[in-house]
Amino acid sequence: MMTNEPPLSDPDNRDIYTGVTAATAALPDHWRRFRQNLDRLGPTRLRKRFREAQRLLRESSAIHNIFDERGGGRDWQFDPLPLIFSQGEWSQLEQGILQRTELMRLILRDLYGARKLLTEKLLPPELVFAHQGFLYPCADGNFPASQQLNAYSANIAKGTDGNFWVVDDYTRPPLGAGYALETRVIMTRSFPQLFEGFRVHRLAMFFRTLRRRLAQLARNHHDEPRIVVLTPGPAGADYFEHAYLASYLGYPLVQGGDLVVRDGCVWLKSVDGLRQVDVIFSRVPDTVADPLELSGGAGGGVPGLLQAIRLGNVVMANPIGSGLLENPALMAFLPGISRYFLDADLKMPSIATWWCGQDKEKRYVLENLERLLIKPICPLPGLPAVDPRRLTSAQLQQLRERISAEPRLFVGQEQVDYVAFPACDDSRLTARQALLSLYVTAQDDTAYRVMPGGLSRVAKHGDNLLVAEQAAGGIKDTWILTPEPDQQVNLWLRARADEQLAPRFVSLSSRTAENLYWAGRYAERTEQTARLMRAILVKLREVREFDDPDDRISLNHLLEALTHVTLTYPGFVGKEGAQRLNDPRSELLSLIRDAERPGSLRSTLRRLGRAAAEARDLLPEDAWRLVDQLQGWNPRVGRVLIGSGRMYESVNQLVLQLSAFSGLAYENMSRETAWQLLNIGRRLERALNLIDLLLVTLVPCYDSATESRITETVLASCNSLVVFRRRYRSFMQLSPILELLLLDENYPRALACQLRQLKKHIHDLPGDSVSTQPREDEVIIAAAMATLKQTDHRLLTRQISDNGTYIRLEAFLTDQKERLLQLSDCLVRLYFSPTLALHRLGSPLREVVL
């Protein structure tokens, strides 16, 4: 529906550029040029592009996490109006942030070392010894000096007075550099016109510096640095950013359970055995890194990690314990510390901060509560940052009591008037305050580099940007202008001989391997179930339209097969089965839509999603997007209309999309272990599914009319009807059908073909290169193939048992099934680590004392 186009301006008729214009001066040149670009784009295209950008953002691999257990992931809007900084303005920012990074490096070294800041009275000892970020096991003087601050990030906001203020310091960026990268990607894809006439700094160089630094840290393996990205796993909101970053940097993405300590070193459990790790680029909270020595609870950590660090066999970036620097109370003492360490004032001030652990400051905060922002000095459950102006008087009173009871836990910070930058909200132009995250990486032991760009976030209308840290809002690109265009940087280029950028360390962790295998199995299982469902929906309609008793019988057999294949008993079999066969609609609907029911289409899709998410960094971008989209698959068709064309169409779409998924994986993955495993899963599942289907449908004998109906439907659900007719040009006869579906090595739906593929993939898996014996998995598949080769399809239907089944066919299928299940067990044992629960030993000392 088209209405009159709104003008391309601020709906409230404010000039959206007021915030970026100095009081007396004209609009700065770069904003003037940007406005021209925007005008040239025009309102219609802006709105169209805006919608496209929102779609890209939703599909973005870095930002969207459907498996975030806290619910929802990051619900951001993409704002196409970037934050633009001239070269002069940027260089001021850059100097400020570099000075601050250096200061942070010195503070970290001092607090875990000589602690001069305490003896010289530059910092209250309480902010160190009583802060949960100060880790005593890391402060015993046994940690190597090489553990230094390698990455740092800060949130910056611009005051209406023209000053930039640091509002947060991070040693473990909660919103990482991967988001900044992805924002730039969306911006260039959706709004190339807006870049016209601008030279914007590229971001790639920053990541190259980061890679080089991490490689430097691998002191024991300069030639072949072995670096991993450690993540808490898919349950966290930022998991996909971790996966994105790991895959961009070319490092394996691992979880605590993937790593193990042996001989004082850290090892990655991979499909080809244990591989030593030199550097851990950590995205897990400090306190969970080592459940043996740190208290943060089991899960996500590596027992013995701290000892391996002490021995100098592995380096953490950032060092464990650096979370101490994220304490906002430090800001109150930074000016003095800066003069002490650097003999200079801060180039970029922190937001004015009062730590309530001091009497005078506490009084000030309590007296001026409603003009300040209140933050806890460390992350505490139930104690978020609050804007007292938004509290009810009862809540305000509660806050006062909380601060008075434990003043040392709180700071008050000044609420500054921040510049409202040009912004776009719901495709309408407006002006919004923005918070800019800047990222710094070490270049070597002493120098740092700032990413020329960053992630800018805007608050929703009326929200306080500084409080709504995790809340929904907008994100936008950040442009740093440069007179000279940046050189195209290839992250993988080897610039110097001593710089190893190409990763030879690409081991596949056992956990990822197992998930790839299951992703393959679930993808195939969903596809097979959907195909069978599609065939059933067709039959359902035929039964209703033609009311042929033979159709009815073959429908019933298909329904029973559906129950067996999906293991959704009792379903259409057994006593209650008869009733359901009479009116199968509710049961079918449940098998399509009930996501909580194991075996249903949506539940299997969900399992596919979870397995794929765990191996996110190894799947092709588009293949992942498909899986991601399919998580929303839910045909809105009721029970009554289940036989309608709409339901058929939905299931049909699902079949097509799943085929697209296999196609994308097939066309885009290199033939490495990851691909082998995905395919082993797929082939094994296809073989098992076929066997199950045939066991239920073709093993019983029928009269010839029924048999031909059933076989036709079986062929249809195997996508083989056309092939069969073309090849055999005959009626539906069992013997040629079995030849096609079981024995034809060249037919991609046949059992023989699955076995052949399995044999090849299994042969290509990494194995024990020393042993000359064939591996157990190779032995099993070879035996299965040998049996198959000796089978004559004409003999399979020779003998009929007393209860009316093809006894030889049944024996053959059962035997093959046994072997394949054995193979699956064997693969789990050989390549995927058994997940044994970690168990914490308490300490005794509950004995009788005098």
Place this chain on the structure above:
Amino acid sequence: MKYRVRHTTEYRYTEAVNQCRNETCLLMRETPTQRCHDSQLSISPAAVDCHERTDFFGNRRTHFAVLQPHEALTVTAVSEVEIWAPAPATEAAASLAWEAVAAQLQQQRTPDNLAANPYLYPSPLVPRSSASADYMRPSLTPGRSLLAATAELMQRIYADFAYDPASTTIATPLPEVMKQRRGVCQDFAHVAIACLRSAGLAARYVSGYIETLPPPGQERLVGADASHAWFAVYLPEHGWFDFDPTNNQQLSQQHITLAWGRDFSDVSPLKGIALGGGEHQVVVSVDVARQPQVVSGQQLQQLQQQQ
């Protein structure tokens, strides 16, 4: 006084543990009145990745792993230790008022005061609580000597809290102990530490052993002793003074110090992470045996050389 202390901890599992990684705090440290002649650890099954270090608090920690499947883990520490009677507090220390101590801790950042600083704040097992502050208050009359106030606190805990091993477990939180008024040595030490810290004073948790004497006419039973815990309070320029609220006495020659920290969690004798194992059962036995005060020939020679 010389002792030989043997401390054995055995974990028994219902299912085999595949591997475990542990940290002990079982080797004895030295103090101004205690010298450790020998302290050895033996582990069964054979341990690998063994590393000893001195931790932030000055305790001796040992890291080790057992990588073979096992159904029981036994860790035994045997230490030979010599203890002298602590000198009584000087007049100056005995008269130092608690307010003065709290103020000095706030204001004077001498190396010693700074070293005592971590013991001023709430710690994992000793959270801040108004119940502790309330309990402390009667002993803190204005201008009162800190040592006198602490002795009284110890005496009150001894009188008010019932010794009852069945009442608490390691997991019983301090507020619960305050409410129930019962517990064991570890709880009493935590109670006292929370009270002192609530008044801005530095208090630490001491883990160790105490020599037990058999009832008159009976033989001393080997292995019937137990590990013990008490607390110490800090006086600027005078150091730490130990109090044992379980026995209502100050540090004696029968108290053998193993380690200290902010609370039990810093000095847990044996902690670990095991893979597998099912349920487990712990058996601990401690034996504190007084050694005859005989100087060996070699020691005699050394003494003569020194002279």
